[in-house]
Amino acid sequence: VKVVSDVASLDVETELGPAVRSWLKATDIPEVPIDFDQRVAVLRDWQRCLYDAGWLGLGYPEKYGGSGGEAYGRLIVTRELINARAPLPVSVIGLELIAQVLMKFGSEEQRVRFLPPILRGDEIWCQGFSEPEHGSDLATLETKAVQTDDGFVIQGQKIWTTHAQFASWCAVLARTGEPGSRHHGISFLLVPMDSPGLEARPLRLISGDEEFGEVFFNEVFTASENIVGGLNGGWPVTMAMLALERGAYLVRRHAELEVAFDEIISECSPSLSRESLDLVRRIGEVRALLDAMSAKASEVGSLIARGGEEGVASSIAKLFISRTEQAVFDLAFVLAEHSKELSWANVDSFASSRWLREYLYSRASSVYGGTAQIQKSILAQRVLGLPRDGA
Numbered sequence: 001v002k003v004v005s006d007v008a009s010l011d012v013e014t015e016l017g018p019a020v021r022s023w024l025k026a027t028d029i030p031e032v033p034i035d036f037d038q039r040v041a042v043l044r045d046w047q048r049c050l051y052d053a054g055w056l057g058l059g060y061p062e063k064y065g066g067s068g069g070e071a072y073g074r075l076i077v078t079r080e081l082i083n084a085r086a087p088l089p090v091s092v093i094g095l096e097l098i099a100q101v102l103m104k105f106g107s108e109e110q111r112v113r114f115l116p117p118i119l120r121g122d123e124i125w126c127q128g129f130s131e132p133e134h135g136s137d138l139a140t141l142e143t144k145a146v147q148t149d150d151g152f153v154i155q156g157q158k159i160w161t162t163h164a165q166f167a168s169w170c171a172v173l174a175r176t177g178e179p180g181s182r183h184h185g186i187s188f189l190l191v192p193m194d195s196p197g198l199e200a201r202p203l204r205l206i207s208g209d210e211e212f213g214e215v216f217f218n219e220v221f222t223a224s225e226n227i228v229g230g231l232n233g234g235w236p237v238t239m240a241m242l243a244l245e246r247g248a249y250l251v252r253r254h255a256e257l258e259v260a261f262d263e264i265i266s267e268c269s270p271s272l273s274r275e276s277l278d279l280v281r282r283i284g285e286v287r288a289l290l291d292a293m294s295a296k297a298s299e300v301g302s303l304i305a306r307g308g309e310e311g312v313a314s315s316i317a318k319l320f321i322s323r324t325e326q327a328v329f330d331l332a333f334v335l336a337e338h339s340k341e342l343s344w345a346n347v348d349s350f351a352s353s354r355w356l357r358e359y360l361y362s363r364a365s366s367v368y369g370g371t372a373q374i375q376k377s378i379l380a381q382r383v384l385g386l387p388r389d390g391a
């Protein structure tokens, strides 16, 4: 690995981007296998390579395994990776969510223990929030944790847990208050995935990947020091994590969608004829959506650069993500069909067309991180101040 000396001293606006670009040019960028298990293994190695070069620790102090410097630099590194068509590190949940939540709400011991392996990719994390009957209405979750002398014993089930079968640790929301205590009775617990009584069962997506799963907790113990935010104090931690998943994620997703759009146009549009006016109009509409998302990405990026946080307004970002992502891959699907590259009749496996896989996966973007309908309700009630039903 070529190590860039003193990454933290590079000027974020003028020097960091070019330094990442020249490092990438001198580095073997791995091919990402379609098979999910193989993909995870390759991306683990790639994360280690990025970390060793100094790119992943920006904004984190050295005592937590970081390289110092400005947190905003992480967004620049991500954008450069995407523009260079290089893969992102494996542990996006750890890097983009857990590490930042621990910086804000974790104890000193938790930061020292958990941040270095998150940054290096040695420990993959998953997020155990949703339950079979409690997704949108997360505050009613039923997985229970009973406090003992030295920790908590957890009983219940989570579902749609991304990377559950690869993860070493899970951030689990559990009810420690009375039943019916809603968000006042929830604790945020860090749980080792190899705990006795814990079982992760993979679920298959329509794209063929086993990217997420169900997690069952049968009297699973986690130690007292693994609570974040205090007893029954998990809700502000949860809201902060969801705001990151909805807000800062837009900056990364915008860069990815721009690259995808360029590829779709160059691969699929040459067959367009003068008669394809409807398709041309559709391309224009998607371009306009991307331009709007680009403006939002700049706004979110500069907020992060100033050390700000989006809070409930992150629901605007989440709606931008799902609307634009679905429009981009709907377009890919229509153009690929038009150019005869793709038809449902000749698709023998989902792996056979990248655009079909992307189209299918994009259905999930109006569900994960909170559905589009829920984001609209949050905006109506908490940003615009409109009355709730019947109020």
Ligand SMILES: Cc1cc2nc3c(=O)[nH]c(=O)nc-3n(C[C@H](O)[C@H](O)[C@H](O)COP(=O)(O)OP(=O)(O)OC[C@H]3O[C@@H](n4cnc5c(N)ncnc54)[C@H](O)[C@@H]3O)c2cc1C
Pocket (backbone or CB within 6 Å): 126, 127, 128, 129, 130, 131, 132, 133, 134, 135, 136, 137, 159, 160, 161, 162, 163, 212, 364, 367, 368, 369, 370, 371, 372, 373, 374, 377
């Ligand atoms: C690819 C993917 C990855 C995921 N990864 C994770 C993960 O790692 N960890 C995790 O904890 N969860 C994860 N999830 C789960 C995700 O957060 C939930 O699916 C989501 O919050 C919706 O919950 P639900 O599936 O229970 O749907 P429900 O809450 O049952 O909703 C069903 C439908 O009803 C609508 N609806 C529900 N309530 C209302 C309301 N009050 N007003 C209007 N409409 C409403 C919803 O918008 C939706 O259309 C993932 C989901 C996907 C698709």
